[in-house]
Amino acid sequence: MSQHLQFLIVGLGVGAAFAALAMSLVVVYRGTGIINFAQGAMALWTAFAYDELVRAGDLVLPWYGLPARFHLGSGIAPGIALAIAVASSASIGVLAHLLVFRPLRRAPALAKVVASVGLMISLQALTILHFGTATRAVTPLLPTGRVALGDVSFAADRLYLPAIALAIALLLWSFFRFTRIGVATRAASENELGASLAGWSPDRLALLTWVLSSVVGGAVVALVAPATGLPANYVLAVVPALAVALVGGLSSVWLACLAGLALGAVQSEVVLLATKPWWPDWAASGLADVVPLVVIVVALFVVGRKLPVRGSQLADRLPDAIRPRNRPWAIALLAGGAGIAIALTSGSYRFGVVTSLILMLMAASFVVLTGFVGQISLAQAALAGAAGFLLSHVFGGWPFPLSMVASALAAGAIGLLVGAPALRVRGAQLAVVTLAGALALEQFVFRNPRVSPVEGNPIEPARLFGLDLAVRGGGDLMRLPFALMVLAVVVAALVLVGNLLRGHSGRAFLAVRSNERAAAAAGIDVTAVKLAAIFVAGTLAGLAGTLIGYSRGELSVDSFTVTVGLSLLAFAYIGGITSLAGAIVAGLLAPLGIVYVLLEDHVELGSYYLLFSGVLLMVNAVLYPSGVTGRLREQWAALRGRRAAARPAGPAAAQLDSERSSSVA
């Protein structure tokens, strides 16, 4: 019993961080309608900044290239350090609002989610660049003397932390309830136009909520950090926070706070239970990350329909989706070009070319699901990993193309399982549940030593009709037959997907993307369309996962982490998420692809590439939502337009007209 009490109290301390982050999420959602996936990353930055001030007396600012580290003097008192760190955190909130989210206030939910993912990636990269990847022991600010309670003893801050979380909940609640500006924020979350007619600028209210949320999240996480240690992957603490914020319907500060504390306690108890002899061995590792997924799924079923949707002023449309035409000469040209690139390269360059090809499938999976149906999945890399895992452990004995296809289809099916709970609700919920699903898969399956042995998950080389398709052979890092096999698979898959998107299915996808109600009224089963898209996207990701597995000879967890998944989404968006051409560009640019390999020759990339992708993602979301390819297409059209205008009117104008109509067809 006393052991349970001990774990419970320890868990409450961790829960205080979840509670604070969840309250921050609720505050931002109320003030702006944005689900801020970067909440954990912002708090993590604050905690590191605090520690750096205490440790070295340095104030570190969240950018790179410009001078970022300023020495303020040694021996700064922890209290003052915390105040400075929280102030810098508030300024991150202000900058995020002014530079990214304010310009996006009329943008579709998709762009907002993508931008917050960009912020999350950027802050994670900056944290690694400035503070390293090692877990830190942070200087405590709260008293840490031992407190005895019966035969249980624990550090005093374990009691202070939940009390602080509750006090913050009380303050926030009073703010929203009793102050005029708090009430105005609530009003604006229901009806922006109404609030602005009553003289409240929704914009200034949004700014206020950004500051409030970064202060609350950052301060509490900095206080909790001494108790938990500060790992650089703390950005993913946003997942349990999202879970408990959903319990509070993304609107109740109290429920978010209490559920956060409870989640911390439950996680801690589950970890304790898993040490008992009767607990199955295989289910002992990574359990703490399964709990938030379960909470999210249950919360979506219970409160899903009641989640508030912001009564926003007129939202912009998503960028036009470009339906592929699959013209044979274009396919032949692209495939031929890739074939030549493979033939002319060798070693790490050929590896880069082939990785780019594989990642085109990854990007295409985002094009189908996000670009054409408007649903965001953050689990595509995890699904790829699942397919590789199945190829290694389940379908490995099957003959070659069959084993690969079966693994990919199974990944599609897993995608359905993960995505199904989010289908009943509109908005960004699919992103939330898939992020939690990806984290649970990574921790509970891929990193679980009982399921995924430490000596690795070997993947047998493929053989087809006696042809050896092994990736390596005789000192060759990547053999030609293997590279050509990948090319064939990628071309075939992209052609099939192109067919799907240019056929009636693509039309139905776009109808659902633009207007679910109207699509249903026209007889489209919206749920079936979304499920089909989730399945196709999952299968594409799975196919990519098996090819990555073959190219490495084994399944390595690090190729399929949540962070990898987020950065792949980033590149898919940067390339242009609304066309298959965008997927091709995304594959070229993605990490470990050919562009990366070529750049790596000259500069050490590593975390810079992550930072680059995060920043570029935000820039794209704000300025070029149709990505690189969309931008090129627009400029090309503008150039044609100018040239046509310069020529005498008549046939030229007619030509322009047909040009325009064919580009939308």
Next chain:
Amino acid sequence: MSRDAVVQARGITVRFDGVVANDGVDLDVGAGAIVGLIGPNGAGKTTFIDALSGFVPASGTLMLGDRWIERLAPHARARAGLARTWQSLELFPDLTVAENLQIAARRFSLRGALADLVRPSRRAEEAAVARALELVGIAALADRRPGELSLGHEKLVGVARALAAAPRALLLDEPAAGLPRSETDQLGRHLRAVADSGVAVLLVDHDMGLVLDVCDDLYVLDFGRVIAHGRPAEVRRDPAVVAAYLGGEHARAAEAAR
């Protein structure tokens, strides 16, 4: 009338948090008939269309032809032959006019999706689409996008999209709102042609000229209840209707004239 009614709604009741938006509405629409549903603002007309098409939870029964459909999901009601339009248009801006119609004319099915993988069906149901465009007189707009069109044309695209599914019944939510007189008259003629092709049409509109002109039968709704029902000429003289509705309509007309 009710013997050959295509749409038979009985006791349709919709409650929103204690407010009764529709209170036991009974309504029939026969094949080839245009039935009008009018009433002051807030009477529950759009709610009634939402209830019949399955977009708000309602109690009561709904028969389409010989099938009970009150338990079906919205898309299944549409497939059963109940099409609707929206006051707020709700066209698909990403698709051309013809593609907007194709969405309604052809189902999305998983089998179709599999077939698309190998042989993409680029052109679908061209005959049905052409017929629907022809019926409302916008065949020339087939390759345009909704965003490029005038409001009047967009409204007609909405009607044509509903027709493209070859429905047995068509529910129209204020198709004439915001249209100039000449386009309203044209719309009236198109609706007559639609009904003459055998479709049961339920028309909700504020334009009394249009409603009195084209409807064979008229229901008046006030505070969610039917307060009058009959031929347009009779209903117009009903004192309850004059009190509840036409007074408000005069105010609206005066407002519009300003």
